[in-house]
Amino acid sequence: MATQCRNCPIRKLDLFTQMRSEEVEFMERFKVGEMTVDAGAPLMSEGANTPQLFTALSGMGLRYKLLANGRRQVINFVFPGDFLGLQAGVMNEMTHSVEATTPMRLCVFDRSELWTLFKSRPERAFDLTWLAALEERFLGETVTSVGQKSAIERVAWAFSRIYRRICALGLDRDGEIPLPYRQQDLADALGLSLVHTNKTLARLRDRQLASWSDGRLRVPDIEALEEAGLVDTSLVPRRPLM
């Protein structure tokens, strides 16, 4: 039996904007089920026209694109609260793939009901657009990091962003968060080679800015890390949850 939205495990977090109770009721109707997947499971694939939209509830994943030359770009990492499938929802085609890195639990929505949402729930439609704008904002920052920063700045930037997000989800425990990706994933996200990423991680460790091993990231001083990553510290607002 699927969790009812009123008992949603993450909705109440400060990270998210709060919904009015009619909205919660609407989402309970909009939601068609829940899905749990194993680590490594593909969730959506580039070019496909998935009938389903998801909101991640727990676990972590990643979005990526493959190139003709075999290289892979990790577009970003997927954390609880992220909405998956907007492109399929409005344009009928995903232009990137999504896969689960750890086991994941996701809310499932029916894509064909999306238009109903726009017609009957303008505030939810607005929230969806907000999420799209937030994604655009984040990708603009990613382009900037990959295009203009040195290796150490890029890794520091990525760790800062991830650390802040995971903390906001309440998953940190004395300065440490779970980060269950491989170095190759980070390398592909930042446009760096695996070897150079590894050496850059060692440098960050030496400088006591961040230490990532055994799937856990320890950040002794987040502000110092943000500075090292030239991170734009303008406030990231609360985000809507679909």
Next chain:
Amino acid sequence: MATQCRNCPIRKLDLFTQMRSEEVEFMERFKVGEMTVDAGAPLMSEGANTPQLFTALSGMGLRYKLLANGRRQVINFVFPGDFLGLQAGVMNEMTHSVEATTPMRLCVFDRSELWTLFKSRPERAFDLTWLAALEERFLGETVTSVGQKSAIERVAWAFSRIYRRICALGLDRDGEIPLPYRQQDLADALGLSLVHTNKTLARLRDRQLASWSDGRLRVPDIEALEEAGLVDTSLVPRRPLM
């Protein structure tokens, strides 16, 4: 006296999805005016909370972010039909700046009316979300190009995308389009140095793939250029126009 939407100079192009007449009427009310600006004029700036939203009607511009270290990332180029200010519209703050490269003419909308649009015009709200998803798609592709491609592939990719778009706007004339940017702008868009960009342009010219000088880009064989740029040639759908 501002152009009325019914006489919009670009709306009828095949590039754009067609609107129903009620939608056109609604847009005429939503539109509060028109603006023309000189080359070099700033349109929006990072961190600011502009009260206005725009749709570009003519001319070209660019979006960019500046870093603490003085470097600049050009996020993308702005062409007629592009919508500007979505971030300000939903999140009250731009995270990048926009400036006019040539003189531009723009439709002006009132940000505070955006919520009215969501409440009373769900199909227009849907279109806006579509545009946001399209932007996300394009930025994903940009990250992939900047993160994973060689200099010549990146330039070929950018030229392909630009060429296709400008042709769709009907601005091409025997295999040539206007492209009034500086080499520095392209360099900042692709994460390359100015000097290396210049040398890469020479290589593309030698290989007869693309020749850009005096503000005009000539492309003898767009398919060959796309191949050189590892361009994902899956169909780019018609886009909504706001």
Next chain:
DNA sequence: CGACCTGTTGATTTAGATCAACTTACGTGG
């Protein structure tokens, strides 16, 4: 046990950055 995956480290190479000149073209002001 052996195959495979992930991480680590050192040696070598290279794409692209940086540095430095020089050329046009285009104002602007004397």
Next chain:
DNA sequence: CCACGTAAGTTGATCTAAATCAACAGGTCG
């Protein structure tokens, strides 16, 4: 009308951050 300053493009020489190549170590699993 010319001198000078500035912006954009071009080209060659040199440097370097990061890529590539190679080898090995520890874990895990069938």
